[in-house]
Amino acid sequence: MSLRTLRFLTAGESHGPMLVGILEGLPAGVPIDCERVDADLKRRMAGYGRGKRMKIESDVARFVGGVRLGETIGSPIAWLIENRDWVNWQQVMSSAPTESGGVAESGNAPGTVEARRITRPRPGHADLAGGLKYDRKDLRDILERASARETASRVAAGAVARQFLECLGIKVASHVTRIGAAARAESAPPVSFAAALAVDESPVRCADADVAEAMVAAIDSAHNDLETLGGTFEIIAAGVPVGLGSHVQWDRRLEARLGHALLSIQAQKGVEIGPAAWCASQPGSRAHDAILPGASERFARPSNKAGGTEGGMTYGGELRLTVYMKPLATLRQPLPSVDIESGEPVDAVVQRSDVCAVPAAAVVGEAMVALVLADACLEKFGGDSLRETRRNYEGYLQQMANYPER
Numbered sequence: 430m431s432l433r434t435l436r437f438l439t440a441g442e443s444h445g446p447m448l449v450g451i452l453e454g455l456p457a458g459v460p461i462d463c464e465r466v467d468a469d470l471k472r473r474m475a476g477y478g479r480g481k482r483m484k485i486e487s488d489v490a491r492f493v494g495g496v497r498l499g500e501t502i503g504s505p506i507a508w509l510i511e512n513r514d515w516v517n518w519q520q521v522m523s524s525a526p527t528e529s530g531g532v533a534e535s536g537n538a539p540g541t542v543e544a545r546r547i548t549r550p551r552p553g554h555a556d557l558a559g560g561l562k563y564d565r566k567d568l569r570d571i572l573e574r575a576s577a578r579e580t581a582s583r584v585a586a587g588a589v590a591r592q593f594l595e596c597l598g599i600k601v602a603s604h605v606t607r608i609g610a611a612a613r614a615e616s617a618p619p620v621s622f623a624a625a626l627a628v629d630e631s632p633v634r635c636a637d638a639d640v641a642e643a644m645v646a647a648i649d650s651a652h653n654d655l656e657t658l659g660g661t662f663e664i665i666a667a668g669v670p671v672g673l674g675s676h677v678q679w680d681r682r683l684e685a686r687l688g689h690a691l692l693s694i695q696a697q698k699g700v701e702i703g704p705a706a707w708c709a710s711q712p713g714s715r716a717h718d719a720i721l722p723g724a725s726e727r728f729a730r731p732s733n734k735a736g737g738t739e740g741g742m743t744y745g746g747e748l749r750l751t752v753y754m755k756p757l758a759t760l761r762q763p764l765p766s767v768d769i770e771s772g773e774p775v776d777a778v779v780q781r782s783d784v785c786a787v788p789a790a791a792v793v794g795e796a797m798v799a800l801v802l803a804d805a806c807l808e809k810f811g812g813d814s815l816r817e818t819r820r821n822y823e824g825y826l827q828q829m830a831n832y833p834e835r
């Protein structure tokens with residue numbers, strides 16, 4: 430539901446040879462700087478609280494279609510991101526059957542298929558529901574794909590979409606607002622778009638130095654207590670024109686499309702448009718954004734409590750979305766579970782894991798918002814070439830300046 434003009438698919442397992450992505454529908458002529466794609470991949474890998482896996486990987490997207498001499502050519506854009514950890518998993522993740530015919534015999538040495546078989550599902554992860562649904566006796570078949578390693582491919586797609594959006598003057602940024610109990614005060618002023626662009630300097634991608642310090646301390650103590658932490662982050666999109674999305678049909682409403690895209694990210698369990706929870710506690714006279722005659726623009730909005738959308742459409746204000754991430758489900762002090770083979774009560778399996786991935790999730794959130802906005806722009810302005818899209822966009826802006834037609 431969330432993409433209407435673009436098509437985007439990913440493939441690949443966490444410990445397979447590589448991740449794959451295809452993005453189809455961008456116009457020809459969009460300048461693509463591949464180094465910027467890799468820079469976004471690095472931002473996703475960073476953040477205080479990530480586990481050992483991110484020390485092994487060094488993500489780089491190898492474009493294998495759709496980009497030539499630094500520009501899109503209108504064909505599907507395709508890329509590969511290698512998993513460096515694959516060398517350690519070649520036997521376990523082999524696509525060909527093993528010598529024992531695909532189902533390894535028990536008692537194999539560590540590192541073999543059998544030794545890595547998972548039968549103790551983690552509460553809060555995809556293991557049990559996926560094992561039951563797909564009828565797998567090795568829960569690795571589920572967790573390999575449920576893993577958020579897949580989000581590297583989303584970030585590559587988002588980095589491409591972002592470069593298209595910038596051609597129309599639209600930019601996307603994010604910042605972390607909570608990790609566990611360490612949070613920006615509710616009364617704190619909104620973080621400006623410029624400040625959000627600078628948060629990569631912070632180890633937790635937080636705009637306030639003192640809150641960032643508290644967040645780092647919270648992650649340290651969670652690590653010592655064998656715990657994990659969730660949190661919240663805000664995505665901001667600036668330069669968004671009036672009229673992306675529509676009120677006319679449920680699946681064209683932009684909030685719904687953004688919500689779908691953000692909730693599709695592993696472990697994200699809530700999305701708030703603007704200060705929606707606060708608005709719900711206020712009378713209508715305080716919760717809405719007045720419309721006033723403007724100086725440069727005809728209709729000025731002195732506040733942005735709606736978070737950038739009214740009636741399923743953008744109205745020209747910044748888009749502001751807060752996303753709620755649950756604490757990670759892989760615990761070094763595991764919760765009770767049941768062995769799927771023996772039916773006996775056991776502790777859930779312990780896998781190599783992050784303590785906190787909220788800063789990384791925010792980077793993935795930016796990518797998903799960039800994809801939805803690129804899709805909504807192409808729905809509104811169309812175009813097989815960037816020149817055509819831009820011409821349509823500029824014509825629309827001129828029409829806005831003459832609204833209503835006289």
Ligand SMILES: Cc1cc2nc3c(=O)[nH]c(=O)nc-3n(C[C@H](O)[C@H](O)[C@H](O)COP(=O)(O)O)c2cc1C
Pocket residue numbers: 480553554555575576577580694695696697755757758759781782783784786789790793
């Ligand atoms: C960037 C990122 C990193 C993640 N790292 C881990 C991790 O190390 N360990 C873990 O248990 N879950 C991790 N997750 C969350 C799981 O992938 C997710 O909880 C799981 O797939 C089940 O899906 P659900 O939480 O949406 O129900 C991560 C999520 C994101 C977005």
